[in-house]
Amino acid sequence: MEGTKRPFHRPALVGAVVSLLKPERGGIYVDATVGGGGHARAILEAAPPDTRLIGIDWDEEAIFTARDELEEFGERVILVRENFARLGRILDVLAIPQVDGILFDLGPSLHQLVSGYRGFSLHADGPLDMRMDRRLPLKAADIVNRATEEELERIIREYGEEPKARAIAKAIVKARKERPLGTTLQLMEVVSKAIGKSVGQDYIHPATRTFMALRIAVNKEVEQLKAALEQVPGRLKVGGRLVIISYQSIEDRTVKHFLKEWEGRGVLKILTKKPVVPTKEEVEENPSSRGAKLRAAEKVSEEG
Numbered sequence: 001m002e003g004t005k006r007p008f009h010r011p012a013l014v015g016a017v018v019s020l021l022k023p024e025r026g027g028i029y030v031d032a033t034v035g036g037g038g039h040a041r042a043i044l045e046a047a048p049p050d051t052r053l054i055g056i057d058w059d060e061e062a063i064f065t066a067r068d069e070l071e072e073f074g075e076r077v078i079l080v081r082e083n084f085a086r087l088g089r090i091l092d093v094l095a096i097p098q099v100d101g102i103l104f105d106l107g108p109s110l111h112q113l114v115s116g117y118r119g120f121s122l123h124a125d126g127p128l129d130m131r132m133d134r135r136l137p138l139k140a141a142d143i144v145n146r147a148t149e150e151e152l153e154r155i156i157r158e159y160g161e162e163p164k165a166r167a168i169a170k171a172i173v174k175a176r177k178e179r180p181l182g183t184t185l186q187l188m189e190v191v192s193k194a195i196g197k198s199v200g201q202d203y204i205h206p207a208t209r210t211f212m213a214l215r216i217a218v219n220k221e222v223e224q225l226k227a228a229l230e231q232v233p234g235r236l237k238v239g240g241r242l243v244i245i246s247y248q249s250i251e252d253r254t255v256k257h258f259l260k261e262w263e264g265r266g267v268l269k270i271l272t273k274k275p276v277v278p279t280k281e282e283v284e285e286n287p288s289s290r291g292a293k294l295r296a297a298e299k300v301s302e303e304g
């Protein structure tokens, strides 16, 4: 987009995704976060030619990119611009009751994170937006300018795990009394001042945790994930596989809890006793894989 040659996304843990999803003859696979189509391509290339893939993403820029990237696979691919929390509905519309594998590669794509105009970036000024799907009703600016100080503190502490959440919330409320915060740069300045650190002083940007927290709140990431996971056991065939990559501890905790609960019910069997993480070499080669944690499970029986 915008004339850049930067990749849309660089998928993490591709080898583990393909080997754990184990695509087999005649299978139907869902990539619930198709993004730029990197994982989807690897799955389709590794899979027998009669397998099909349903790629879901709620960002129209992702769907456009995936359409180009996966064009050569023709009718093996169906792309749907939707929230993955509507997984069941998407499959119903396609008249597919159950599938052989489902992949979630959570969080934003590299494209979303670095494109200044999307409002996620700590390195480019832009509107305080942060919606992965631009049909969502609330932008980051709405939360920053309208939430109570207590609500801001909760969001920043809970989703960003930011120890200075209280000071940051206070500083935001003080700053917005003078004028509403409308850009990423304005917010970065307020946060950096509240923390008492300037940009470049530490390895990570002082506003990193606050930006992450707002992004999770704007996109209701934890709620969407929980809503999607609830539908997974019923939508997998027995023998079907679920693979989830998360990057934030709140997501990974949600996934771990979900897998344990359904293993306890005798429906899923966890395939990864410990999460699969990228090697040092992968992180060096692909910095966006940093922090990735992959967990996988197989459906072993129908729900009781």
Ligand SMILES: C[S@@+](CC[C@H](N)C(=O)[O-])C[C@H]1O[C@@H](n2cnc3c(N)ncnc32)[C@H](O)[C@@H]1O
Pocket (backbone or CB within 6 Å): 009, 010, 011, 032, 033, 034, 035, 036, 037, 038, 039, 040, 056, 057, 058, 059, 062, 082, 083, 084, 085, 105, 106, 107, 108, 109, 110, 132, 224
């Ligand atoms: C980390 S990227 C996936 C990249 C992809 N695996 C690839 O190889 O290019 C995550 C993608 O999931 C999408 N996404 C996040 N939450 C979503 C949701 N609730 N519904 C649909 N798509 C979602 C984002 O828009 C983003 O494009």
